[in-house]
Amino acid sequence: MKDTKHNSGAPEDPQRRTFLIGLIAAMVSFITLVLGGSGALYFLSPAWRGRKENWVAVGPISGLKEGDPIKIDFVQRKMDGWNVIQSPSSVWVVLQKGEWVAYDPHCTHLGCPYRWDANKKAFICPCHGGVFSKDGNVVSGPPPKPLMRYPTKIENSTLYILPEGAKA
Amino acid sequence: MKTILDWLDERVGWRKIKEVIFDRLIPKGVDWRYTLGSITLFFFILQVTTGILLAMHYSPSPDHAYDSVKFISNNVPMGAFLRGLHKWGATGMVVSVFLHMLRVFFMGSYKFPREVTWLSGVFLFFLVIGFGFTGYLLPWDQKAYWATTVGSKMVEQVPMVGQYLGSILKGGEDLGAITLTRFYAIHVLVLPALTLLFMAFHLFLVVWHGISAPPERTSRSGDVPLTDKDPNWKEKVKARYLELKHQGKSFWPYIIFKDTVAITIVFIIVAAVAIWKGADLEDLANPTDTTYNPRPEWYFLSVFQLLKYFPGSLEAFAIVLLPLIVVGILLGLPFFDKGPKRHPMDRKWLVLAGWAGLLGVIVLTVQGGRSPLTNPVVEKDPLIMEGKRLFTDLHCEYCHSLNGHGGTVGPALDGVGMRRDHNWLANHFKNPEKISPGTKMPNFNLLDSEVECLVAYMSSLGGGSFTAKAPRIFEENCTVCHKFHGVGEEIGPDLSHIGSVRDAAYIASYVTDPQKMNPDAAMQSLAEALTPDQIKDVANYLAQQGK
Numbered sequence A: 001m002k003d004t005k006h007n008s009g010a011p012e013d014p015q016r017r018t019f020l021i022g023l024i025a026a027m028v029s030f031i032t033l034v035l036g037g038s039g040a041l042y043f044l045s046p047a048w049r050g051r052k053e054n055w056v057a058v059g060p061i062s063g064l065k066e067g068d069p070i071k072i073d074f075v076q077r078k079m080d081g082w083n084v085i086q087s088p089s090s091v092w093v094v095l096q097k098g099e100w101v102a103y104d105p106h107c108t109h110l111g112c113p114y115r116w117d118a119n120k121k122a123f124i125c126p127c128h129g130g131v132f133s134k135d136g137n138v139v140s141g142p143p144p145k146p147l148m149r150y151p152t153k154i155e156n157s158t159l160y161i162l163p164e165g166a167k168a
Numbered sequence B: 001m002k003t004i005l006d007w008l009d010e011r012v013g014w015r016k017i018k019e020v021i022f023d024r025l026i027p028k029g030v031d032w033r034y035t036l037g038s039i040t041l042f043f044f045i046l047q048v049t050t051g052i053l054l055a056m057h058y059s060p061s062p063d064h065a066y067d068s069v070k071f072i073s074n075n076v077p078m079g080a081f082l083r084g085l086h087k088w089g090a091t092g093m094v095v096s097v098f099l100h101m102l103r104v105f106f107m108g109s110y111k112f113p114r115e116v117t118w119l120s121g122v123f124l125f126f127l128v129i130g131f132g133f134t135g136y137l138l139p140w141d142q143k144a145y146w147a148t149t150v151g152s153k154m155v156e157q158v159p160m161v162g163q164y165l166g167s168i169l170k171g172g173e174d175l176g177a178i179t180l181t182r183f184y185a186i187h188v189l190v191l192p193a194l195t196l197l198f199m200a201f202h203l204f205l206v207v208w209h210g211i212s213a214p215p216e217r218t219s220r221s222g223d224v225p226l227t228d229k230d231p232n233w234k235e236k237v238k239a240r241y242l243e244l245k246h247q248g249k250s251f252w253p254y255i256i257f258k259d260t261v262a263i264t265i266v267f268i269i270v271a272a273v274a275i276w277k278g279a280d281l282e283d284l285a286n287p288t289d290t291t292y293n294p295r296p297e298w299y300f301l302s303v304f305q306l307l308k309y310f311p312g313s314l315e316a317f318a319i320v321l322l323p324l325i326v327v328g329i330l331l332g333l334p335f336f337d338k339g340p341k342r343h344p345m346d347r348k349w350l351v352l353a354g355w356a357g358l359l360g361v362i363v364l365t366v367q368g369g370r371s372p373l374t375n376p377v378v379e380k381d382p383l384i385m386e387g388k389r390l391f392t393d394l395h396c397e398y399c400h401s402l403n404g405h406g407g408t409v410g411p412a413l414d415g416v417g418m419r420r421d422h423n424w425l426a427n428h429f430k431n432p433e434k435i436s437p438g439t440k441m442p443n444f445n446l447l448d449s450e451v452e453c454l455v456a457y458m459s460s461l462g463g464g465s466f467t468a469k470a471p472r473i474f475e476e477n478c479t480v481c482h483k484f485h486g487v488g489e490e491i492g493p494d495l496s497h498i499g500s501v502r503d504a505a506y507i508a509s510y511v512t513d514p515q516k517m518n519p520d521a522a523m524q525s526l527a528e529a530l531t532p533d534q535i536k537d538v539a540n541y542l543a544q545q546g547k
């Protein structure tokens, strides 16, 4: 069955041969481009698709007054791929110079949950004794930077925060 | 460059491989019909590529499968196109495998010395069928769920061991989470591995024996016809093959060119259909649905149809026997059709039987496709379905009642669509406190898409009120064809629960002009017999049925 005398076939026309090879290359590139291109878009798309802004209503502002910060618990619903996940979370809210400020409830040192001490007028972290002032700056202790703030907005006299947008 | 190539040649022997595979001569007369095998190979590569990409965003669990498939279609760039390619690629692969087998059958290419090539091909065919069956379940929509239900019910009908076989197939008593993970594992792990193995073997044999030459009459140019009585017929067959081979051209680039042209055409067709038709996704699988029409994928239709001809206890028999016969014929073919006769004119009876079988499959498929649907086709509004799901997920019924079920903390929601418009509902869901100060309804922080679904569902609960005359109008005009809570004829579908799938507006337009809503409808318009107000009245009445 095996046959290695491959020069015994029909006579070859070298020009036709090159032409066919060119066409094969063109067709294969076409398929690869369509398939590879759409596959690449599909696979690489997370790189340029930003996340959607997910404003969360934390409550009507009518009940809030200037003074001590208060902790508000809320439930956030957001998309995780095809899932809607619901995560309970909380935020420290304080009205400062007529502006609503919302702090991420985790200490900037190692992420412990700090609390507001009404007597000392400061946020105290229980883990390593970090202390933050009402405006979020570090007063003492190991925390390296001020408390993280969530963007806030008021709409229909309801306070909204954007938990994903936390900034120092 | 040359030294690198030489170095590599000494290590991997590529020159020899190139010579054996690419420079081998292909017999004269190998034409377009011979591209079917390569097309099938291309489909396999296409399915593997698109399949791997789809698997990246797929979750094989009843809770997530449907949503993840929907996510691929709606949210991932190119996701809809790749799903389309995978779906239509599967269809294309079934077609090309089938045509490839027909080519081999009619040309007698399975005969000496290629019997084992045929057998490995038959196994590959079974694997492709397995791919089709397991892949069909994965989107976990109605179509998927019910087709698999029918498939496993068939298996369960096998006498004696049916129950056990069914349980093994489903991974338990019921079609559910384990069925899905099993099918997924088989679809993406077991079958591809087996296919690669058999394919490698199949291709090795194709190269080893060379592509079969087109069949020739055994009585060429007045010779004495060659038969298997001739003790040297095998040598003569081989010698003639070598002769034809040396009149042919080399595989590269001449044969590969033909293959590539065929593959490119097929790819363009599949890509066009993928863009044009896409891959559909029906409603989420609903095991309690009693109005769904299970339909197998078209390439199983012939089997489906054939089984209808075996009533009652004969069906169990047919379910075992028919597949055995098909498998037996396919595997036995090269053993009962032996000898040097390959040309169709030298194998008249067999070729005739082949045509008859092919015709049978085509007729059965067409019949199966035409067979009437027992249940009316209902297109449900996907938004409403989604809203209903969310209503359950959020446990709205803890506080609100609907049809007499549920809590009393909030108002009952029956007919809420009549009382509240879309805007009110949307604002209410986004911020209950603002719309109804003092309300106990919590702010769920719903996503915009979720608000949209809930609004659609609530609005569908409208229905509207009907007058006391409505039941009379219905009785006088509709029960001549429709059954209704046990009364009436069965010419048209039973309408006792129509309200669970249709809203009043749809019913009203249907009654006014059935063919506009469903071109195949047998129903006559009632626009002449009834006034528009009466139609509206009946529609509102029907929309309340089975809510």
Ligand code: FES
Pocket (backbone or CB within 6 Å): A107, A108, A109, A110, A111, A112, A125, A126, A127, A128, A129, A130, A141, A142, A143
């Ligand atoms: S975590 Fe808060 S001080 Fe260390």
